[in-house]
Amino acid sequence: MTHVTSTDRDDRAGILLVDDMEENLAALEAVLRSLGEPLVRARSGEEAMKALLRQDFAVVLLDILMPGMDGFETASNIKRLDQAKHIPIIFLTGTDADSGYAFRGYSTGAADYLTKPFDPWVLRAKVKVFLELHQKNRQLRRLRQQDRNRLDELADRIALMEQALATGDHVEAGELRARMAALEETVRALRHGRA
Structure with a gap:
């Protein structure tokens, strides 16, 4: 038993x-x-x-x-x-x-x-x-899942930015640069395990 x-x-x-x-x-x-x-x-x-x-x-x-x-x-x-x-x-x-x-x-x-x-x-x-x-x-498995979730979130944010550019939504160049800089910083942080 x-x-x-x-x-x-x-x-x-x-x-x-x-x-x-x-x-x-x-x-x-x-x-x-x-x-x-x-x-x-x-x-x-x-x-x-x-x-x-x-x-x-x-x-x-x-x-x-x-x-x-x-x-x-x-x-x-x-x-x-x-x-x-x-x-x-x-x-x-x-x-x-x-x-x-x-x-x-x-x-x-x-x-x-x-x-x-x-x-x-x-x-x-x-x-x-x-x-x-x-x-x-x-x-370790939980951390890997968190990283996968963050990468999925990044991919979603990039897709939204691409969609805005493709549909001609008026996105200011400065705003676009700020969004891209934020994405780059998040990717760098993920690479170095800080995110």
Whole structure:
């Protein structure tokens, strides 16, 4: 069963916790609750895939050894989903680190790998880095959209000026020069990231 342990807001990124063991999910929630982000549980790879289709996540914490779709198969499926392939995956496992699981995990697209029992401070710090990266990427997307909107506005203003010139509307030369100067300054500011 998937559930959210914190209220979801548009400006917050979820953390997907995937483990078939209830006590492991409870431990992850206890460690990560203080980050203040929505924690979403999935008890299987199949549930994880459904959750990824419903909402955006900043990071996935994924147990390797699960019945059915194991962590490696789940990670491979995540990386094939267009809307989820960018989401970092931290593998969590209770098996020996020398078993080759780390190599296999990284080869399936994992960003990190931790062996249970893990240090709660280390896990929280790693997840926090991915949350911050997710937030920065969102900010960058917003800035790009703002720039596209400004460029669209400029194109509209230029089209109006061209229309006025083409229809012979009496636009004073001084007014036209002032409008063009304002447009040039806006374009310069956009180029230099000041607008």
